[in-house]
Amino acid sequence: MKKIKYIFWLILFTGTLVVHGQQKKWTLEACVDYAIKNNISVQQSLLDQSQAEVDESQAKSNFLPNLNANGSFNINTGANINPASNQFENTTFRSASGGLSSGINIFSGLQNWKTLQRARLNQMAASYKLDKMKDDIALLVANSFLQILANKEQLKVARAQNEITKENLKNTKELVNSGVVPEGDLLEIQATDATQQQQIIQAENALFISKLGLAQTLQLDDYNSFDIVDVDYGLIPDTILDENPQVIADKAKTVVNDVKIADSNLELAQKDLEISKSALYPTLSGFVSYNTRWSSTQANPFTGENISFIDQLYLFDGTAVGLRLNVPIFNNFQTSNNIKRSKINVERFKLQKKQAELDLESTVYQAYSDALNAKKVYDAALKTEEARRLAFNYAQDRYDVGLSNAFDFNQSRIQYDNAQSDVIRSKYDFIFKLKVLEFYFGIPILEE
Numbered sequence: 001m002k003k004i005k006y007i008f009w010l011i012l013f014t015g016t017l018v019v020h021g022q023q024k025k026w027t028l029e030a031c032v033d034y035a036i037k038n039n040i041s042v043q044q045s046l047l048d049q050s051q052a053e054v055d056e057s058q059a060k061s062n063f064l065p066n067l068n069a070n071g072s073f074n075i076n077t078g079a080n081i082n083p084a085s086n087q088f089e090n091t092t093f094r095s096a097s098g099g100l101s102s103g104i105n106i107f108s109g110l111q112n113w114k115t116l117q118r119a120r121l122n123q124m125a126a127s128y129k130l131d132k133m134k135d136d137i138a139l140l141v142a143n144s145f146l147q148i149l150a151n152k153e154q155l156k157v158a159r160a161q162n163e164i165t166k167e168n169l170k171n172t173k174e175l176v177n178s179g180v181v182p183e184g185d186l187l188e189i190q191a192t193d194a195t196q197q198q199q200i201i202q203a204e205n206a207l208f209i210s211k212l213g214l215a216q217t218l219q220l221d222d223y224n225s226f227d228i229v230d231v232d233y234g235l236i237p238d239t240i241l242d243e244n245p246q247v248i249a250d251k252a253k254t255v256v257n258d259v260k261i262a263d264s265n266l267e268l269a270q271k272d273l274e275i276s277k278s279a280l281y282p283t284l285s286g287f288v289s290y291n292t293r294w295s296s297t298q299a300n301p302f303t304g305e306n307i308s309f310i311d312q313l314y315l316f317d318g319t320a321v322g323l324r325l326n327v328p329i330f331n332n333f334q335t336s337n338n339i340k341r342s343k344i345n346v347e348r349f350k351l352q353k354k355q356a357e358l359d360l361e362s363t364v365y366q367a368y369s370d371a372l373n374a375k376k377v378y379d380a381a382l383k384t385e386e387a388r389r390l391a392f393n394y395a396q397d398r399y400d401v402g403l404s405n406a407f408d409f410n411q412s413r414i415q416y417d418n419a420q421s422d423v424i425r426s427k428y429d430f431i432f433k434l435k436v437l438e439f440y441f442g443i444p445i446l447e448e
Helices: 028-038 040-061 111-177 183-217 245-255 257-278 309-315 334-400 406-441
Strands: 017-020 023-026 066-076 079-081 088-090 093-107 283-295 318-326
Touching (some): 023 028, 028 040, 028 111, 040 111, 111 183, 183 406, 245 257, 245 334, 245 406, 334 406
Antiparallel strands (some): 017 023, 066 093, 093 283, 283 318
C-alpha cells in the first residue's frame, strides 16, 4: 500500500484533522486513511488475508506428527471376552483400555510441501486484493475531494461576480437618477443580479452535494458540519505526457494490482494442478502406538488373587512401531478427473491473465488520452478566459462612458463568467486525470 500513501501530491498536509473554530476540516490524507479503515469491503479483504494466514499456518503444521490418546471403559454381562485374559467369561465384569498413538507423513508426492507453497501464494494474492481495494478507495476519495475544491472555487467566483454586479447596480442607479442612462439599463442589471443570486444558490447546493457524497463514502453521519481544508492547488508538472502510452502500459503491468492478482490466480491454479498430480504417487507413513488394558476379574494364575489395577497396566501393556504404504491403483478415475479439472483451471486463468493485461492496456491508453485532452481543454479554457476578460474590460469601459447599453455589457459579463467556470472545472479535471496516469506509471510522488 506504499503507493496509496503518496498516490497524489495533494497529500502534503500533515496531521489528520484541522480545527477551524469549532468545525473540523479534513485533509485528503485524513479522508483516505479514514475511508480505508472504515470501508466494509476493506474489512472483508482484511478477513480474507487473515484466513490466508491461518491456511499457511495449517500448511506448516501438516509437517508435524500427530498425537492421539484413546481410552474406553466397559461393563460386560454374559459371555464376553475378557480383554485382559482374552478368554470367554460368563459373568459380569468391568474392563478398561487406553493408549497413545502417533503418526507422521513420510512421503505423499510432496503434497504437504506443495500445499504450503500454495498457502503462501494465496496469502500474497489476498495481499494484492487488499491493496487493490485500498487503491480504488483512495482514487474515489481523491476525486471526491477535488470535486469539493472545484465547487468551492466555483462558489467563490459566483459570489465575487455578484459583488461586482451589485457595485454596478449602485452606479447605474446614480446614472439613472441623473438621467445619463435609461431606466432599462437598471432593470437589465437588476435581472442579472437576480440570476447571479440563483447561480450562487445552485453553487452552494452543488458544494453541499459533493460534501455529502464524500461524507457518505467515509460513512460519516454528521453531514452538515463536514468540511475539508481550503487549499488552492496549482498545476503539477505534466512530464508524464511525454512518455509513450505503451511504455506506461508496460510499466503498469508490473505495478498495478489488477495484473498481480491475475498472476497470483494463475500461480494458484498451477499449484493446484501439482497437488492433484501428487495423488498419483504412493504414500508412506510411519506410526508408533502404546496400549494397555485392565479387567476387574483378572486373577493371578499362581495365587488366585485379583491383580491390582496398577499391576495390570504394567502387565498387559504393549507398543507397536511400523510403516504403512498405500499404492493408488484405481479410485473410480477421481484422481485423473481432478487432474483434468486442474488443467482446465490453469487454461482459464491464463486467459483471465491475458484479459487483465488487455484491459489494463486499454485503461492506460484511455487514461493517457483523457489526460492529454484534459490538458488541451484546460489550455483552451485559459485562452478563452483571457480573451473574455479583455472583452469584458472593454465592455466595462464602454458602458461606464455611456457608449454601450446594459444588455451588451451583461452579455460580455456572462461570457466572462462562463469562461472562469470552465477554467476551474478543466483545471481540477486535468489534475485528477494527470495523477491517475502517473499512478499507472508507478511514480512515487511522496516518499515515506
